[in-house]
Amino acid sequence: MAVYKINVATGSDMAAGTLNNIFIILVGEHGESEKHQISRHWSHFLPGSVTEFDINVEKDIGELLLVRLTMERYLNFLLDDWFCQYVNVTNPSGQLYQFPFYQWISKPGSVEVPEGKGVIITGSTHPILLRQRKAELEMNRETYKGFGTMLKGFLFNKDLWHNLEDIKLLSTLRQSQKSGLVSEIWKEDYFFGSQYLNGVNPSLIKKCFKIPENFSVVDEMVASSLGPSTNLETELQNGHIFLADYKILENIPTNTINGKQQYIAAPMCLLWKNPQDQLVPIAIQLSQTPGKHTPVFLPSDSEFDWLLAKTWVRNSEFQVHQIDIHLLRTHFLAEVFSIATTRQLPMGHPLYKMIIPHFRYTLEINVLGRKQLLAPNGRFEKAWVFGDGGIPLLLKRAMEGMTYHNLCLPDNIVSRGMESIPNYLYRDDGMKIWLAVESFVSNIVNYYYTSDVMVKEDPELQAWVAEIFKEGFLQNTSSEVPSSLKSIASLIKYLTMVIFTCSAQHAAVNSGQFDTYSWMPNGPTTMKSPPPTAKGATMEDILKTLPDVNTTALGLIFVWIVSNDPLDTRRLGNYPNKYFTEKTPQQSIKEFQDKLTEISKHIKERNKTMDLPYAYLDPSVIENSVSI
Ligand code: FE2
Numbered sequence: 001m002a003v004y005k006i007n008v009a010t011g012s013d014m015a016a017g018t019l020n021n022i023f024i025i026l027v028g029e030h031g032e033s034e035k036h037q038i039s040r041h042w043s044h045f046l047p048g049s050v051t052e053f054d055i056n057v058e059k060d061i062g063e064l065l066l067v068r069l070t071m072e073r074y075l076n077f078l079l080d081d082w083f084c085q086y087v088n089v090t091n092p093s094g095q096l097y098q099f100p101f102y103q104w105i106s107k108p109g110s111v112e113v114p115e116g117k118g119v120i121i122t123g124s125t126h127p128i129l130l131r132q133r134k135a136e137l138e139m140n141r142e143t144y145k146g147f148g149t150m151l152k153g154f155l156f157n158k159d160l161w162h163n164l165e166d167i168k169l170l171s172t173l174r175q176s177q178k179s180g181l182v183s184e185i186w187k188e189d190y191f192f193g194s195q196y197l198n199g200v201n202p203s204l205i206k207k208c209f210k211i212p213e214n215f216s217v218v219d220e221m222v223a224s225s226l227g228p229s230t231n232l233e234t235e236l237q238n239g240h241i242f243l244a245d246y247k248i249l250e251n252i253p254t255n256t257i258n259g260k261q262q263y264i265a266a267p268m269c270l271l272w273k274n275p276q277d278q279l280v281p282i283a284i285q286l287s288q289t290p291g292k293h294t295p296v297f298l299p300s301d302s303e304f305d306w307l308l309a310k311t312w313v314r315n316s317e318f319q320v321h322q323i324d325i326h327l328l329r330t331h332f333l334a335e336v337f338s339i340a341t342t343r344q345l346p347m348g349h350p351l352y353k354m355i356i357p358h359f360r361y362t363l364e365i366n367v368l369g370r371k372q373l374l375a376p377n378g379r380f381e382k383a384w385v386f387g388d389g390g391i392p393l394l395l396k397r398a399m400e401g402m403t404y405h406n407l408c409l410p411d412n413i414v415s416r417g418m419e420s421i422p423n424y425l426y427r428d429d430g431m432k433i434w435l436a437v438e439s440f441v442s443n444i445v446n447y448y449y450t451s452d453v454m455v456k457e458d459p460e461l462q463a464w465v466a467e468i469f470k471e472g473f474l475q476n477t478s479s480e481v482p483s484s485l486k487s488i489a490s491l492i493k494y495l496t497m498v499i500f501t502c503s504a505q506h507a508a509v510n511s512g513q514f515d516t517y518s519w520m521p522n523g524p525t526t527m528k529s530p531p532p533t534a535k536g537a538t539m540e541d542i543l544k545t546l547p548d549v550n551t552t553a554l555g556l557i558f559v560w561i562v563s564n565d566p567l568d569t570r571r572l573g574n575y576p577n578k579y580f581t582e583k584t585p586q587q588s589i590k591e592f593q594d595k596l597t598e599i600s601k602h603i604k605e606r607n608k609t610m611d612l613p614y615a616y617l618d619p620s621v622i623e624n625s626v627s628i
Contacts, residue, residue: 002057005090008038011083011102012048018082019045019153019169023070026089027112028061035070041165045082046172064089064097070110077153081106087113154553158258160528161543161552164521170553171519176563178515181612186522189299191612192310193271193279194423196244198614200512201321202426203406205279207417208243208270209236215268216290217283224300225272225282235272239417242271242279246316248324248397250288255387257526258548262385264319265312265531277422284309286531293533304537311521311542312531315385318523321509322384323391324398329407330506331369334362334626336472337498344464350448351461353579354441355495358502360570361627373558383547383554385526402473404480408497409434409505426508429617432599433504433572436619438496440573440592445492447584452487461485465494503572507622514563518556521546525555562628572596572622596620 004026010016022045026033036055038044044051067087073079087099099113154170161167171183185191196205211217211232219232226235235241250266270283284297286309297309338359345352373379374391381387386394405411409430413419418427449455456462462484469475469483485491517523529545547555570576573593580586596619604620607613615621 002060002092003054004033004057004092005054006038006052007086007088008045008051009085009087010045010047010049010051011085013083014047015081016047016083017045017049018071018080019074019077020079020082021072021074022082023072024055024087025068025070026055026057026061026064027066027068028064030060030062032068033057033061040074043168043172064091064115066112066114067099068110068112069105071105071108073108074153075157075159077157079108080153084113151553151557155550157549157553159549161546161549163539163543167520167546167552170549170556176514176518178512178612179518182515182522183519186519187307187310189280190278192281192314194612195317195516196242196271197279197421197424198426198612200509200516200616201317201325202424202508203325203412203416204317204320205242205244205271205416205418207239207421208241209239209417211236211270212243212245212268214288214290215270215283215285215296216294217270217285217296221296221298222270222272222282225280225298239420240273242273242421244269244271244313244317246313246320247288248394248401249316249319252386252394253389254385255381255390255526257382257528257551260528260548262526262528263530264385264390264527265316267309267313267316267531269313273421279421279423281310281313284313286312295533295535297535301535302537304539304542305532305535308532308537308542308545311524311545312527314522315524315527318517318525319385319394323386323394324401326506326509327369328395328398329402330501330509331362331366331626333407333472334359334502334506335366336468337502338362340464340467340471344467345460349460350444350580350585351464351495353585354444355498356579357570357575357577358499358625360625362502362625365627379554379558383525383551383558399474399476402479404482404497407481407501408493409500425614426617429599429603429614430504430508432602433596433617433619433622434496434500436592436595436599437499437504438492439595440588441495441499442492443588443591444585445488445495447582447588449488449491455488455491456484456486461491502625503622504617506626508616510626510628511563511616511621513559517559520552520555526551564628569627570624572619572624574624 006024008022010018021040022038023035024038025035033055034057038051039053043049067089069084069087071079071082082105084101084103084105086101089097089099091097097115099115101113105111168183171179196202222232226232232241245268246266249264252264254262254264256262265286266288267284267286268288269281271279272282273279282299285294286297287294297305299306337355341352341355341359371378376388380391405415413427418424465485466483469481473479473481482490482494485494524547526547527545528547529541532541573589573596575589580589600618600620603615603618607615
């Protein structure tokens with residue numbers, strides 16, 4: 001038996017890779033090898049990859065003349081196009097044979113690639129090569145259909161995933177700087193915790209002073225996590241315990257996808273700031289109702305019990321992030337601000353001039369979102385746990401919890417007790433931007449308003465604020481959103497909130513979606529088995545719970561689209577439409593831009609030193625408005 005070493009190179013075009021099964025036969029002067037499948041691995045046949053493997057050949061086949069490549073469907077996926085660059089074969093004596101190809105293979109069946117030493121076809125040429133040349137001339141040379149076909153393969157597949165590695169085949173069709181890393185470290189507790197601080201939903205977690213009565217966690221359960229030198233009570237008093245509570249999801253009606261009922265949990269997750277200044281989960285309860293069938297999951301449980309519990313929390317995180325934090329608190333709020341502005345503030349009003357650039361494309365993207373995502377039969381219904389029935393209810397609950405304090409970053413941080421936790425970059429970067437916006441707003445407001453009376457007696461300004469309270473917050477006084485403004489200071493805070501919400505806050509919760517969710521297990525859009533009521537999970541249970549193949553593909557397309565920068569962007573603080581003609585406000589704009597440049601420089605420098613850089617609040621990538 002002889003061992004031949006094979007290298008197969010895939011083209012570097014983004015559509016060049018394939019999911020197909022590929023087989024190879026070596027054809028020599030004295031015969032052919034057996035048919036060998038090129039081994040499957042998630043990194044094989046990705047664009048730009050070189051797949052290396054060995055094959056055993058039973059007999060002496062002599063000098064190599066060609067290789068025969070055969071393509072077949074993978075599972076019941078559609079056959080997709082593959083751009084093969086070359087095949088190199090090294091025989092047992094170390095002699096290298098090269099088979100350059102550089103063509104698309106678009107059909108099932110075989111292609112034959114001759115050895116590359118400039119063979120000229122003549123009557124005396126080996127008959128195998130003559131036949132190969134004929135086949136080559138007939139070969140379909142269709143080009144670039146690859147990516148679409150590959151994705152279609154997933155979109156038509158309603159199966160469950162058979163293993164996690166298969167999910168990588170999908171998640172690597174597109175990659176961002178961080179998404180590959182997420183797929184490597186998603187199981188790590190420190191990464192799970194870090195996403196509460198610097199992920200796409202950084203404003204849910206809060207300090208926990210007392211364990212909620214419906215959370216059955218007790219000291220003995222977390223003792224092994226906390227170590228011998230402390231205990232739960234002490235750490236609560238030290239301010240080292242944090243809580244993520246998803247009560248808002250309790251009993252929200254769920255969807256049916258691919259004919260299967262989908263499920264949601266309403267978990268509570270307890271986290272600990274450990275002595276290494278990492279935030280790590282130490283207990284998870286997947287229901288708000290404690291009892292015999294509501295276990296508390298712990299890091300000391302089996303690998304799969306703990307992983308399944310964390311995955312349920314990540315699923316809950318996805319729902320709350322998308323519907324409450326992203327859709328309601330940025331997209332829909334920006335729409336309210338935008339409409340009230342055009343209705344109540346005349347174009348010559350200084351506040352109109354200041355804030356109108358922050359509503360660019362907001363109505364357009366929201367109309368598109370309603371049509372394509374939220375509408376019956378839209379993407380949410382096809383791929384997310386909440387369809388038509390669940391989303392309005394979740395939005396209603398989210399509305400009830402939305403307050404003026406939540407929307408003003410400094411108050412938001414204090415109200416959640418998050419002033420001092422280390423490595424909270426959303427807070428640190430966000431506060432710098434909040435203060436820069438506040439300073440800019442303050443300069444403009446103080447230029448036009450010289451007393452509180454002027455604020456109180458500006459009918460257009462008051463009508464604007466009143467309309468936002470009435471139409472946007474439905475006159476809910478418990479939200480503490482002002483219905484009128486009585487001072488310059490209150491006006492500055494209000495305008496800062498509006499600009500910050502439409503720019504930085506949206507960037508913080510929007511820009512990282514592909515990084516975070518393209519590796520589906522880190523944020524499943526839906527779950528198709530009920531939350532576990534006992535321990536003893538297996539990997540099979542996890543795979544049965546995760547979304548189907550086509551549901552995963554739809555989720556991937558969504559996060560890819562919304563994380564892409566629109567081509568026509570305007571960054572925070574850029575105002576090419578020169579509404580202000582006076583020198584002082586123009587100077588204020590310049591100062592604002594200079595401050596943002598300085599903040600951006602600082603963030604870029606800091607990120608160079610970090611394993612998990614945080615760039616979503618770098619002003620150089622923050623858009624002026626909610627436009628995607
Ligand atoms: Fe968005």
